[in-house]
Amino acid sequence: xxxxxxxxxxxxxxxxxxxxxxxxxxxxxxxxxxxxxxxxxxxxxxxxxxxxxxxxxxxxxxxxxxxxxxxxxxxxxxxxxxxxxxxxxxxxxxxxxxxxxxxxxxxxxxxxxxxxxxxxxxxxxxxxxxxxxxxxxxxxxxxxxxxxxxxxxxxxxxxxxxxxxxxxxxxxxxxxxxxxxxxxxxxxxxxxxxxxxxxxxxxxxxxxxxxxxxxxxxxxxxxxxxxxxxxxxxxxxxxxxxxxxxxxxxxxxxxxxxxxxxxxxxxxxxxxxxxxxxxxxxxxxxxxxxxxxxxxxxxxxxxxxxxxxxxxxxxxxxxxxxxxxxxxxxxxxxxxxxxxxxxxxxxxxxxxxxxxxxxxxxxxxxxxxxxxxxxxxxxxxxxxxxxxxxxxxxxxx
Amino acid sequence: xxxxxxxxxxxxxxxxxxxxxxxxxxxxxxxxxxxxxxxxxxxxxxxxxxxxxxxxxxxxxxxxxxxxxxxxxxxxxxxxxxxxxxxxxxxxxxxxxxxxxxxxxxxxxxxxxxxxxxxxxxxxxxxxxxxxxxxxxxxxxxxxxxxxxxxxxxxxxxxxxxxxxxxxxxxxxxxxxxxxxxxxxxxxxxxxxxxxxxxxxxxxxxxxxxxxxxxxxxxxxxxxxxxxxxxxxxxxxxxxxxxxxxxxxxxxxxxxxxxxxxxxxxxxxxxxxxxxxxxxxxxxxxxxxxxxxxxxxxxxxxxxxxxxxxxxxxxxxxxxxxxxxxxxxxxxxxxxxxxxxxxxxxxxxxxxxxxxxxxxxxxxxxxxxxxxxxxxxxxxxxxxxxxxxxxxxxxxx
Numbered sequence: 001x002x003x004x005x006x007x008x009x010x011x012x013x014x015x016x017x018x019x020x021x022x023x024x025x026x027x028x029x030x031x032x033x034x035x036x037x038x039x040x041x042x043x044x045x046x047x048x049x050x051x052x053x054x055x056x057x058x059x060x061x062x063x064x065x066x067x068x069x070x071x072x073x074x075x076x077x078x079x080x081x082x083x084x085x086x087x088x089x090x091x092x093x094x095x096x097x098x099x100x101x102x103x104x105x106x107x108x109x110x111x112x113x114x115x116x117x118x119x120x121x122x123x124x125x126x127x128x129x130x131x132x133x134x135x136x137x138x139x140x141x142x143x144x145x146x147x148x149x150x151x152x153x154x155x156x157x158x159x160x161x162x163x164x165x166x167x168x169x170x171x172x173x174x175x176x177x178x179x180x181x182x183x184x185x186x187x188x189x190x191x192x193x194x195x196x197x198x199x200x201x202x203x204x205x206x207x208x209x210x211x212x213x214x215x216x217x218x219x220x221x222x223x224x225x226x227x228x229x230x231x232x233x234x235x236x237x238x239x240x241x242x243x244x245x246x247x248x249x250x251x252x253x254x255x256x257x258x259x260x261x262x263x264x265x266x267x268x269x270x271x272x273x274x275x276x277x278x279x280x281x282x283x284x285x286x287x288x289x290x291x292x293x294x295x296x297x298x299x300x301x302x303x304x305x306x307x308x309x310x311x312x313x314x315x316x317x318x319x320x321x322x323x324x325x326x327x328x329x330x331x332x333x334x335x336x337x338x339x340x341x342x343x344x345x346x347x348x349x350x351x352x353x354x355x356x357x358x359x360x361x362x363x364x365x366x367x368x369x370x371x372x373x374x375x376x377x378x379x380x381x382x383x384x385x386x387x388x389x390x391x392x393x394x395x396x397x
Numbered sequence: 398x399x400x401x402x403x404x405x406x407x408x409x410x411x412x413x414x415x416x417x418x419x420x421x422x423x424x425x426x427x428x429x430x431x432x433x434x435x436x437x438x439x440x441x442x443x444x445x446x447x448x449x450x451x452x453x454x455x456x457x458x459x460x461x462x463x464x465x466x467x468x469x470x471x472x473x474x475x476x477x478x479x480x481x482x483x484x485x486x487x488x489x490x491x492x493x494x495x496x497x498x499x500x501x502x503x504x505x506x507x508x509x510x511x512x513x514x515x516x517x518x519x520x521x522x523x524x525x526x527x528x529x530x531x532x533x534x535x536x537x538x539x540x541x542x543x544x545x546x547x548x549x550x551x552x553x554x555x556x557x558x559x560x561x562x563x564x565x566x567x568x569x570x571x572x573x574x575x576x577x578x579x580x581x582x583x584x585x586x587x588x589x590x591x592x593x594x595x596x597x598x599x600x601x602x603x604x605x606x607x608x609x610x611x612x613x614x615x616x617x618x619x620x621x622x623x624x625x626x627x628x629x630x631x632x633x634x635x636x637x638x639x640x641x642x643x644x645x646x647x648x649x650x651x652x653x654x655x656x657x658x659x660x661x662x663x664x665x666x667x668x669x670x671x672x673x674x675x676x677x678x679x680x681x682x683x684x685x686x687x688x689x690x691x692x693x694x695x696x697x698x699x700x701x702x703x704x705x706x707x708x709x710x711x712x713x714x715x716x717x718x719x720x721x722x723x724x725x726x727x728x729x730x731x732x733x734x735x736x737x738x739x740x741x742x743x744x745x746x747x748x749x750x751x752x753x754x755x756x757x758x759x760x761x762x763x764x765x766x767x768x769x770x771x772x773x774x775x776x777x778x779x780x781x782x783x784x785x786x787x788x789x790x791x792x793x794x
Contacts, residue, residue, distance in 0.1 A: 274674065
């Protein structure tokens with residue numbers, strides 16, 4: 001299904017028009033990526049502004065050549081491109097098809113479609129990483145209070161095996177990522193620029209740590225710059241990909257409330273941490289709690305889990321979800337797998353103890369897991385198999 | 398109607414059984430105060446526990462003699478007794494007839510009837526003082542944050558001619574009273590003991606100041622001591638007498654939430670000030686906001702007035718970041734502005750593509766932005782206007 005041509009077309013389309021553009025997504029639904037690209041390059045976009053945008057972009061270069069470059073660059077970076085045809089595509093982002101934003105203007109058209117593809121850097125399969133995930137977002141100019149709360153949330157969620165998703169910005173975002181990293185947990189930064197262009201630069205070391213154990217994700221090709229509108233476009237992915245969004249500190253009418261409003265628009269659990277009413281950085285949070293009847297006040301990890309745990313339990317399995325190898329495992333194999341350290345290797349004795357199974361069972365289940373490609377044997381014990389990064393296809397001649 | 402005999406009987410009844418006892422109030426409704434007193438003293442109470450209570454009390458003295466002493470003592474104190482027959486009786490406390498507390502036990506029977514009479518010290522007619530009133534209640538062990546917020550609320554409400562009602566306790570209560578006094582406003586302390594027995598003693602000077610310009614009020618005769626159960630009995634009056642109750646700081650499941658629950662039970666506007674989730678003194682406040690759907694989060698006087706004030710008159714203005722020229726722009730103009738390069742110029746074609754608008758729109762919006770001094774035309778295209786710092790796009794969210 002996912003031919004090289006389609007992949008190339010998807011990449012080209014993210015360059016011709018900003019990701020998330022509903023009219024482009026509609027064309028892809030109708031004609032497939034390659035067909036949609038052909039139509040756009042032939043000047044056949046139904047909307048005048050889109051025709052103009054494609055024409056202007058095309059004066060900067062040939063879309064297919066740009067895409068081929070991007071594929072090569074992706075491979076050099078050790079990154080991969082994930083599309084809806086891949087098994088690791090996170091199904092929850094398709095919820096963006098249902099997103100309703102008030103008004104019907106250009107901005108709405110641009111921020112309401114699922115991504116065409118996602119760049120990913122890091123060993124975890126994207127889908128698995130986002131399966132049990134919560135986003136923690138908030139102000140860049142966070143106070144000490146907000147930073148403390150976001151760090152605690154990140155730590156506590158990761159410590160309970162929830163993936164912490166945020167935008168990699170200064171302030172609340174960075175604190176949430178750091179908290180998760182400190183817990184040895186999984187954290188995903190969804191960027192508004194190429195995954196090779198960490199923004200802000202001051203968080204470069206943080207991005208490296210995230211990529212080592214978690215994931216950097218973006219809808220934009222390597223080299224893409226974080227233009228301001230891209231943050232709002234990106235925010236919808238943070239909202240859609242997670243089971244709930246926790247807002248920690250936001251000034252009045254600030255951008256930080258945007259992700260939150262997207263979470264509301266897409267039906268994810270919207271949660272807000274209150275703060276001192278004397279703090280300008282909590283005005284936006286309190287305003288949401290006052291004005292959004294579905295916004296839920298949360299004061300810590302137990303409250304967050306109450307919200308997303310419930311939803312998670314109620315969620316019917318996605319209709320088209322391909323069966324995952326994990327679903328085939330029996331209880332003991334699952335225990336052994338879940339007892340594997342996220343990083344590094346472990347010897348069988350310790351693993352058996354951790355999983356609460358006897359040595360023979362551990363060995364039997366490990367060999368099953370090895371056969372399924374989930375675990376690999378190393379000189380120093382057993383380790384989780386990093387999902388092989390899907391190499392980007394070679395550029396067309 | 399209010400004969401000396403009836404007044405004496407009301408006072409005696411407050412001594413025989415605690416104020417707020419529903420079965421006593423029912424007898425007064427049926428038989429009048431003097432008739433109810435006769436029945437009780439003859440051992441004719443319908444409930445066994447009430448017969449026992451009256452018998453035990455009567456061993457301490459003669460109810461009518463005690464009441465006569467109290468009347469004399471009241472006069473010596475320069476105070477007065479207000480009954481439902483008086484013009485200054487605050488009608489809102491009669492709402493307690495409708496109060497529904499869950500369960501049907503002794504406590505509920507004791508805390509759900511209107512007062513039989515009220516002692517008052519201070520020049521203002523009670524009814525007038527309570528007409529436009531809000532209660533501000535909260536923890537005794539308030540933090541600096543809570544004290545600050547309660548003082549500001551007391552000041553701001555009094556400054557807008559609202560009477561601030563509270564319980565005269567340390568912490569939040571005292572701060573609210575002080576705020577109102579500092580604004581030169583009217584404040585009423587509803588005590589859980591005789592009005593000559595200021596409790597806590599540490600607030601004695603505060604009570605004197607309140608009595609000078611506002612009112613001290615109690616359901617108990619002079620000399621009555623603040624037994625612990627009396628605080629809960631008193632709290633229902635604070636809730637009933639005011640249009641709304643604002644809770645500022647409360648520990649988990651604390652007594653401070655009781656007044657609040659009474660406000661809920663009696664249909665008054667229940668308001669809660671949030672605080673740092675890291676503060677133990679805000680746990681009760683956050684619990685109420687999570688668990689009571691009708692509890693309204695308020696962050697200051699405008700929100701409180703929005704709840705209790707006349708519609709339209711005291712509406713809170715929406716929180717606003719300082720008005721910036723940018724706020725005047727429509728979506729498309731904002732997109733165009735946000736798509737301008739930070740440095741250097743850009744030609745219209747490229748800008749239109751980047752912003753995702755058609756060429757004509759881009760030109761129209763550019764001329765608007767030029768007029769607003771945010772953008773200027775140069776030989777090589779359009780650039781952000783250099784000087785006015787306001788015109789530069791804010792850093793990305």
